[in-house]
Amino acid sequence: MAAKTDKLLSILKLQPVVPVLIVDDVASAVPLARALVAGGLKAIEITMRTPAALDAIRAVADEVEGAVPGAGTILNPAHFDAAVKAGSQFIVSPGTTRSLLDAARGSDVALLPGAATASEVMTLREEGYDVLKFFPAEQAGGAAYLKSLSSPLAGTLFCPTGGISLKNAKDYLSLPNVVCVGGSWVAPKELVEKGDWAGITKLAAEAAALK
Structure with a gap:
């Protein structure tokens, strides 16, 4: 477990912002990922919310130099296995189930499991997880809530997702x-639909410069 945690942290520490993508058309996946990598965002989460998701992960894994593709919105073991086979180097879930934890235990690919309450965090810590996704961040209490967990749940690190923008990321x-x-x-739908890859690279560079 420690080795997988270290591997996950090495991915999450590549940049301050991990792009969370909903890819509707697999043809846009490669130029979109290249634009993000060019802006300094190498770790890329492609969510399993569209029929194109697995093909998009596969294309990015095969064709985009420097990209570290991951899969998000993983809800069950079938999702987990399919995403790993497609080339995902990390897996992200909005919450956690026993069957998902079992699937993760049998894989070399690290899971970033979602949690929104102190009890959920404590349960995941008992399973050996101390790097978690805090979701949905803004709706679950925001930065103030997460700050309040830092002392009683010391030693747990979070990647907050949900309602975060350039304005509140810091x-x-x-x-x-x-x-x-x-x-x-960093990858707004209107820019993707227009193929404005330079615009996305600019947004990625702004995000990569955040501290």
Whole structure:
């Protein structure tokens, strides 16, 4: 478990913001990922919310130099296995189930499991997880709530995701228990549909410069 945690941390520490992508058209996956990598965002979470997701992960893994593709919105073991086979180097879930933890235990690919309450965090810590996704961040109490967990749950690190933007990202990144944040603002749908890859690279560079 320690080795997988170290591997996950090495990915999450590549950049302050992990792009959270919903890819509708697999044809956009490679140029989108290249634009993000060019802006300094190498770790990329492609969510399993569309039929194109697995093909998008596969294309990014095969064709985008420097990219570290991961899969998000993983809800069950079938999702987990399919995402790993497609080339995901890390797995992200919005919450956690026993069957998902069992699937993760049998894989070399690290899981970033979601938690929103102190009890959920404590349960995952008992399973050996001390790097977690805090989701949905803004709706679950925001940076102030996460800060309040830092002392009683010391030693746990979070990647907050949900409602985070360029405006409030620093509120989270300034916390001692936050390793990075997840956000979709670096790849807005309108820029993807227009193929404005230069615009996305600019947004990625702004995000990569956050401290």
